[in-house]
Amino acid sequence: MTDAPEDKILVGIIGGSGLYHMDNLTFVKEVNPDTPWGKPSAPIVISKAPGGTLVAFLTRHGKGHSIAPSDVPARANIAALKSLGVRLIVAFSAVGSLREEIRPGDFAIPSQIIDRTKGVRPASFFQGLSIVAHAQFGDPFSNKLIQFLESRVRKALDGTGSELHMDKCIVCMEGPQFSTRAESKMYRSWGGDLINMSVLPEAKLAREAELSYALIATATDYDSWRPNTEAVTAAEVFKTLQKNAETSRHVTATILEELHTAAESGDILSEEAGSMKYSIMPRSEKHAEEDGKKLAFILPAYFS
Ligand SMILES: CSC[C@H]1O[C@H](OP(=O)(O)O)[C@H](O)[C@@H]1O
Numbered sequence: 165m166t167d168a169p170e171d172k173i174l175v176g177i178i179g180g181s182g183l184y185h186m187d188n189l190t191f192v193k194e195v196n197p198d199t200p201w202g203k204p205s206a207p208i209v210i211s212k213a214p215g216g217t218l219v220a221f222l223t224r225h226g227k228g229h230s231i232a233p234s235d236v237p238a239r240a241n242i243a244a245l246k247s248l249g250v251r252l253i254v255a256f257s258a259v260g261s262l263r264e265e266i267r268p269g270d271f272a273i274p275s276q277i278i279d280r281t282k283g284v285r286p287a288s289f290f291q292g293l294s295i296v297a298h299a300q301f302g303d304p305f306s307n308k309l310i311q312f313l314e315s316r317v318r319k320a321l322d323g324t325g326s327e328l329h330m331d332k333c334i335v336c337m338e339g340p341q342f343s344t345r346a347e348s349k350m351y352r353s354w355g356g357d358l359i360n361m362s363v364l365p366e367a368k369l370a371r372e373a374e375l376s377y378a379l380i381a382t383a384t385d386y387d388s389w390r391p392n393t394e395a396v397t398a399a400e401v402f403k404t405l406q407k408n409a410e411t412s413r414h415v416t417a418t419i420l421e422e423l424h425t426a427a428e429s430g431d432i433l434s435e436e437a438g439s440m441k442y443s444i445m446p447r448s449e450k451h452a453e454e455d456g457k458k459l460a461f462i463l464p465a466y467f468s
Pocket residue numbers: 179180181182224225233256257258259339360361362363398401
């Protein structure tokens with residue numbers, strides 16, 4: 165690898181349950197950056213697509229799925245990807261379906277989130293520092309990246325038997341236990357369509373790091389809202405995980421080159437790039453030097 169434009173790593177992929185590697189791409193190397201928030205879940209694997217495009221892959225739950233959703237070092241993960249030059253992240257997640265029409269094996273790209281985490285996960289790079297920031301999160305995913313993904317993911321799914329659902333709302337619960345039947349029904353009444361334990365704080369941190377972020381949700385089960393049906397179990401989730409992971413690898417390989425080109429042109433990054441400029445409180449200009457240094461790791465445009 166050199167510093168040439170074709171050797172830039174602009175696209176980051178985060179793999180969730182079942183998606184632990186990208187074995188359909190050519191391995192280049194592993195990197196394990198130290199960040200001010202510690203080490204990422206696992207060493208990040210740099211791979212090459214057939215056309216030469218590089219991609220950074222990070223497995224969210226660590227090697228051997230050893231990290232529970234509440235313990236994922238999400239700040240280190242996002243900071244590490246940003247430090248490699250990544251500008252957009254496509255994250256995969258195994259999710260429960262709260263709607264009959266979203267069948268196990270189907271894919272969905274959500275556009276909204278309901279936060280049901282319990283405040284135990286560090287959810288901001290600014291937490292505990294002398295600098296205050298309030299990122300825009302009304303649109304929790306990158307709208308431009310979602311738009312870009314829709315037609316391409318739909319095409320990639322052609323012939324796989326998986327349908328793509330758009331404009332869905334995902335509930336992020338704390339876990340690790342699954343929801344009760346009462347909670348599952350309540351989430352439906354709130355407008356939830358999908359449920360996982362991972363999209364937060366990942367999406368919030370990507371926004372703070374000015375990265376474009378979208379989630380490709382892969383349905384594994386119907387959670388626990390259906391009457392006269394078994395409530396979800398991990399064993400039920402496992403039944404669909406492997407097929408979903410294979411389809412996710414196929415989708416990634418299919419869209420990668422175009423994704424890289426779009427990131428390079430800057431078009432689909434324009435909403436997030438520069439967005440923190442208006443989120444950092446002006447009084448924070450007089451901050452502790454070491455706090456500025458820490459934030460320079462993810463936001464070098466504002467801190468040094
Ligand atoms: C294995 S079922 C629950 C587990 O699966 C999902 O993980 P990920 O989002 O990383 O694919 C869900 O969020 C839970 O962490």
